[in-house]
Amino acid sequence: MNTEFILADRHFTLVRYPEKHQHVSLQAWDSADELVIEHIEALLSENEAMVNNDSPMMLFNDEFGALGCWFSHLAPLWVSDSYIALRSLQENLASNNLLSGDDESKTAPITPLSSVESLTFTPKNAPSVVVLKVPRALALLEQQLIDIQRYITPNTKVIATGKVKTITKSVLGLFEKYIGPTTTSLAKKKSRLIFSSPDENKQKATSPYPTRWQCKGTTGVSLTLDNLANTFSRQSLDIGARIMLEHMTVSANDVVVDLGCGNGVLGVNALSLAPDCKVIFIDESYMALESARQNVLNNFPDKIDQCEFVASNCLESLLNRTNTPAVTKILCNPPFHQQNAITDHIAWQMFTDSRALLVKSGHLVVVGNRHLDYHIKLKKLFGGAKVLASDKKFVILGTAKR
Structure with a gap:
């Protein structure tokens, strides 16, 4: 398994948990991760203060912790429905020396949350950037966009990333329905970004789930x-x-x-x-x-x-x-x-x-x-x-x- 993630002169060793059971052809990141990292780094170079304690970054569906490790210095909120994704994140934070504290009480710079935990924001501390990895299940994406709709503001940047084949008309339709006007980037290495601008006039949706x-x-x-x-x-x-x-x-x-x-x-x-x-x-x-x-x-x-x-x-x-x-x-x-x-x-x-x-x-x-x-x-x-x-x-x- 390829474990060496090198991008923009930064280097991480990343695994898919549990490492011993993975096929050698698999790795813990993909081109969609790389694409969104490059885009957000460009945004941060223009405005370093864009992400802060009052306006946090949120990461959704980070499959094996690559995004969590890369943006750990920004103390993001990290949301996933996957226990394996959480364990991957924990392993990768530890192996890349991204935990803080002494040997007996190491803590992560990230706040991990499961998909069934509720969040409360006010307009003053609404997230500045929301990053979503497009999930396999369209229903999960829909539920997450309904949740996001409740606490973003017109100033929140909503950016999604995924393989070109996963960014379908149905996916883009959900962003339009729940967030606002939506566009995509050009494809690069078979991946693409989605940009959705929050529309403050949208009526808050009621979830169709369960x-x-x-x-x-x-x-x-x-x-x-x-x-x-x-x-x-x-x-x-x-x-x-x-x-x-x-x-x-x-x-x-x-x-x-x-x-x-x-x-x-x-x-x-x-x-x-x-x-x-x-x-x-x-x-x-x-x-x-x-x-x-x-x-x-x-x-x-x-x-x-x-x-x-x-x-x-x-x-x-x-x-x-x-x-x-x-x-x-x-x-x-x-x-x-x-x-x-x-x-x-x-x-x-x-x-x-x-x-x-x-x-x-x-x-x-x-x-x-x-x-x-x-x-x-x-x-x-x-x-x-x-x-x-x-x-x-x-x-x-x-x-x-x-």
Whole structure:
């Protein structure tokens, strides 16, 4: 993996967290990062005082901390929906000696915030510059622009950056709808900037999120599911989860982990199957975890104390704890992309972590597209896997820790 980021005579060593699981072809920044850095540096050279304590910089969707490291001296507010992005930022700040304080109490010059934390600004301390990396999910961008609309002023510079292929008419339409007149830069290295001028006459928008829909659980009970903007399969039940619901089994004594939980439908269904079981919802998306928490409250509010909601890279947050309960069953619908990269390293780490976390004879149940050949990985780790159910596109595999 290329880790040496050199631009304008500055040098950083940057990694994608977790470094040991990344493909050698990947790196922690791209040309869209470089383009927006060059543009903002030009603005700062004209007006150094543009960013200050009363008028901070805000960074959204900094995928692996490259922007956070570059602008750390400006003490920006850093907002992300990704736990992995946060861990990348923390690792990169530390490795580039950008933390302050003594060895026992190092602090970051950045204020990191999750996507579900609220912010309050007044016109006097409104952000001077808002930088957005255009996210994969259009709904997430829409929610962020609605949030930004509440605290920017006509003097705020709103600048977005992304690959040319991600800056579509729909993306530009959202900036026009929620911020104001919008233009783009010329393309450079297959990336482009978006400039949006805040229109103070725009009426403050009401968010259309979360979206709500219902589905049938294994027992036939109707489940009501809320989905925040960046939740996987936000608009309907995905096919993998549907086939899993048809074949799930959970007992009263189980401690269940819904790994990569999304809106938590599998964990919520586990509560319908075995009301006395414990469920740990795991995801790297803060919006997914908040959706799962809300969906337990929607359907089984009296079971909320039997549930835990943990932001984590796969299962590492649980593996690093000393008080994790004995996990007997893990339900998993692995993703096969990270940001814009197609990758199987997340599934591999999920399976490896599952083997480490499960009690002896504990079960891992995986659903995925047939072509992903998860049975090969499970055979290497667990010694084999059994097909529990399948259709033309998906397969459910079960395996036990020996």
